Amino acid sequence: MPNLNQFIALGDSLTEGLSDKYPDGSYRGWADRVADEMSKHDQDFRYANLAVRGKLLEQVVADQLQLALPWMQGSQTLVTFHAGANNVLRPKFEPNQVFEAYANAVAQIAATGSKILLFTVREVSNPQSKTQHYWNQRFGPFNENVKRVAEEFGATVMDANSREVFGDPRMLASDRLHLSTEGHRRVAAAVLRAIDLPHDADWQDPMSPYKPAPAPIRVIGSAAWGIAFLVPWAIRRITRKSSGDGRVAKHSELVTWSPRI
Numbered sequence: 001m002p003n004l005n006q007f008i009a010l011g012d013s014l015t016e017g018l019s020d021k022y023p024d025g026s027y028r029g030w031a032d033r034v035a036d037e038m039s040k041h042d043q044d045f046r047y048a049n050l051a052v053r054g055k056l057l058e059q060v061v062a063d064q065l066q067l068a069l070p071w072m073q074g075s076q077t078l079v080t081f082h083a084g085a086n087n088v089l090r091p092k093f094e095p096n097q098v099f100e101a102y103a104n105a106v107a108q109i110a111a112t113g114s115k116i117l118l119f120t121v122r123e124v125s126n127p128q129s130k131t132q133h134y135w136n137q138r139f140g141p142f143n144e145n146v147k148r149v150a151e152e153f154g155a156t157v158m159d160a161n162s163r164e165v166f167g168d169p170r171m172l173a174s175d176r177l178h179l180s181t182e183g184h185r186r187v188a189a190a191v192l193r194a195i196d197l198p199h200d201a202d203w204q205d206p207m208s209p210y211k212p213a214p215a216p217i218r219v220i221g222s223a224a225w226g227i228a229f230l231v232p233w234a235i236r237r238i239t240r241k242s243s244g245d246g247r248v249a250k251h252s253e254l255v256t257w258s259p260r261i
Contacts, residue, residue, distance in 0.1 A: 003042070003076060004038060004042075004076060004077065004078045004115060004195060005042045005044060005045050005046070005076050005077075006045065006046040006047065006071070006073065006076060006077050006078070006254065007031075007034065007035050007038055007045075007046075007047045007048075007077070007078045007079075007080075008047075008048050008050070008068050008071060008072065008077060008078070008079050008080075008114075008254065009031040009047075009048070009049040009050065009051055009079075009080045010050055010051060010060055010064045010065055010068060010079065010080065010081050010082075010083065011051040011055075011060060011064075011080070011081060011082035011083050011119075012051060012052065012053055012054065012055045012060065012082065012083060012085065012086055013051070013053035013054065013178055014029075014051075014082050014085070014119070014178070014179065015029065015030075015031050015049065015051035015080065015082050016029060016049070016051040016052060016053050016249075016250065017029015017030065017031060017032060017049075017051075017184065017250075018053060018173070018178040018179075019173035019174075019175070019178045019179060019180055019181070019183075019184075020179065020180070020181045020183075020184040020185075021181075022260060022261060023261065026250070027250065028184070028260075029179075029184050030179070030184040030185070030187040030188040030191065031049050031051070031080065031188075032049070032260075033184065033185065033188035034188050034191050034192055035047040035049075035257050035259075036257075036259040036260075037188075037192055037197055037198060037199070038078075038195075038197065038257075039257045039258060039259060041197065044256065045256065045257055046254050046255060046256055046257060047251060047254070047255065047257035048068065048071065048249075048251050048252065048253060048254040048255070049249060049250055049251040050063075050064040050067065050068060050249040050251075050252060051064070051082075051249065052064075052247050052248070052249055053247065054086060055083070055086065056083075056084075056086050056087050056090075057083045057084040057086075057087050057098055057101055057102060057105070058101060060081075060083040060105075061083070061101065061104075061105045064249070065081075065105055065108060065109070068254075069108060069109075069112065071254045072109070072112035072113075072114045073112075073114075074112060074113035074114060075113055075114070075115065077112070077114040077115065078114065078115045078117070078195060079109050079112075079114045079115065079116050079117070080116075080117045080118075080119070080191070081105065081106065081109065081116065081117070081118055081119075082118070082119040083102070083105070084098055084101075084102050084142060085121050085139075085142070088121075088138045088139060088142050089138070093138065095141060095142075098142075099141075099142075099145040102145060102146070102149060103145075103148075103149045103152070106118065106149050106150075106153050106155060107153060109153075110153040110154065110155070115156075115195070116150075116153065116154070116155035116156065117155065117156050117157075117158055117191060117194060117195075118146050118149065118150050118155045118156070118157050118158065119146070119157070119158045119160065120139075120142075120143040120146050120147070120157060120158070120159050120160050120161060121139045121142065121143060121160055122160035122161060122166055122167060123135065123136045123139055123140060123143065123160075123161055124136055124167075125161075125164075125167050143159075143161070147159075156194050158187070158190060158191060158194065163204045164206065165186070165204060165205065165206055165207060166183075166186075168206075168207050170182060170183075170207055171183040171186070182207075185200065185203075186200070186203045186204075188200075189201075189202075189203030190203050190204070
């Protein structure tokens with residue numbers, strides 16, 4: 001692995017770091033955790049995280065990738081790209097259009113000679129409900145496209161379906177969509193392993209046995225989840241608004257990075 005002295009993270013909420021917080025309440029996430037470790041190996045290490053929650057693939061390309069391309073310095077740069085999942089969740093999802101745009105974006109990154117990491121989305125291993133089947137019908141082809149593009153351009157795939165632990169409910173936060181703090185820690189370790197840097201060795205180990213709450217508690221929890229997360233999401237879809245509207249990236253410049261904690 002060549003010496004990587006800078007890291008540019010592009011994408012949506014997964015990369016922004018939702019649900020994993022610093023003591024001051026701001027979001028940390030797996031990308032900041034990776035940057036912390038990378039900074040220990042090069043005193044001039046630089047990092048930018050342009051990811052913003054809710055962004056569609058075309059927005060990531062226009063607002064993030066085009067800004068970051070001039071910063072990429074060949075084999076010294078790590079670029080992570082997680083985009084398109086929000087498109088898949090839209091009712092009017094156009095697979096061919098999204099898949100082509102995804103490939104074009106990765107081609108632009110590959111042309112710089114940077115080290116590229118791409119991400120799949122976790123599918124439901126044993127779908128039981130219509131919603132779970134629908135999820136897999138949408139994300140199965142999306143994931144296959146990610147793998148095809150990675151093979152074409154020599155990128156590394158961080159495959160969410162490659163380890164059973166990534167299907168553990170505790171990998172997700174209370175919104176059942178974004179990673180929990182433990183989820184971010186394990187993803188960071190997987191990324192660091194992929195770039196041959198020190199990492200938490202237990203990242204792929206099973207968690208302690210999961211004990212689901214009693215049925216009445218689960219019903220109450222599902223109702224609370226619907227009110228807190230599903231209803232606001234539905235309202236945003238109806239009003240054509242995004243959780244990322246008006247937000248800016250948390251690390252919008254490529255700067256020398258020092259760990260915050």
